Amino acid sequence: MQLTTYISDLLYRYECVIIPGFGAFLTRYKSAQIDETSNTFNPPSKIVSFNKQLQANDGLFANYVASVEKCSYETALQRIRNFTAQISNELADGKNVVFKNIGEFSLNAEKSLQFEPIQQQNYSTTAFGLSSFVSPKISREAYKEEVAALEEKAPIHFTPTRREAKPYLKYAAIAVIALSAIGFGSMKMYEGQVQKYNYAEREKANSLVENQIQEATFVIENPLPVLSLQVPKHTGIYHLVAGAYRMEENASKKVEQLREKGYSPLKMDANRYGLHQVLYASFDDKVEAQRKLHEIQKTENADAWLLVQEIK
Known part of the structure; x- marks a missing residue:
């Protein structure tokens, strides 16, 4: 099949x-x-x-x-x-x-x-x-026992002679830390001065721009007339489909026929299958959409169906 x-x-x-x-x-x-x-x-x-x-x-x-x-x-x-x-x-x-x-x-x-x-x-x-x-179960207790056995065979000892072998390295490290602290403090002071200078210059620039905007005057001699359009809206995710057409002109003819019957139809763009679907109406409530669908199927179009989709 x-x-x-x-x-x-x-x-x-x-x-x-x-x-x-x-x-x-x-x-x-x-x-x-x-x-x-x-x-x-x-x-x-x-x-x-x-x-x-x-x-x-x-x-x-x-x-x-x-x-x-x-x-x-x-x-x-x-x-x-x-x-x-x-x-x-x-x-x-x-x-x-x-x-x-x-x-x-x-x-x-x-x-x-x-x-x-x-x-x-x-x-x-x-x-x-x-x-x-x-995956085989991991036995952590067995690994712990193996590690403990290795530590017993090869213990690690720290002797005082090894720690005090090179005492001059301790003083060299202290000197490096002190020099780093002095350099870091100087750098932070310089950065603070630069930030104060940049902030002052930015405030001057903002003040100058605001004054120029307040003094500007805009004059429109021939304003365009206001145009009002009434476009039927299709909101909701439940849509009643009158038909799906591969030829766009057939879909347009169906829209005109539904408009003459008093509907506010909508022709959707071609879907992934290349079909143009024409909608009777759209609803937010599923029960209301199903009630209207049954009414249309009984009175004029038995092949109408319900489409659940968000229209962008």
Whole structure:
């Protein structure tokens, strides 16, 4: 099943990948851990889980399929519907369905959908190339005993004759310290005088500039008229998408059609798949956005979907 490969690709980039009409794969970050019983170091990872309640199409999976297979968005949606129908039939027949590199689906005795993720697969890009490894336990007490044994075999003695072998070095060191202290004190005095001089000159310059600014006069003979523009604002991260178009002129036509119907549409720049998405409206509240989406799907556009993204 080629679509399972597309799902695996998206799980590296996103924390939620929804399969319309089937469910959503979710990823959760897990920090690096140490298994003290086996001395195994495990790298950070992303754990995959499945939620059957999230089935509403957010456009992410369909757009990715359309861009990879170079087909229209509607064709990609139909391929996804066929894919989910095939999975449901196999599960109803009592078969286990395996998603490569993701996990395995099955039905239990109560006919409830069960998902078992593949533990060996790591979808965290920050841990790319890292794998688990076993390190032997470090026994510090053994090293302490070895060091103590070495000290007993080779003790170090300091004799008074060695300390007093060259007494003139002590006086030479005292002289060097005294000369260093005198030089340091002179340098600090010189630096203080330079700082006072620089501060005084800077104050004079600032005073001169302020006087010139206060005396300056600016006259504008022909001021430009004030221009007021009313531009519809799209705020929030929940956006209702009317459609995605590869040709920008088709997206512009859709904007004009929605404007004639009384909407304040917005044409977004081309995304990473080369599609121009046209928005009905944007909302800060998810519940309000879903309510409006259901209303639009029932009245005029059954293929409208919800996009969760920050617009810069």
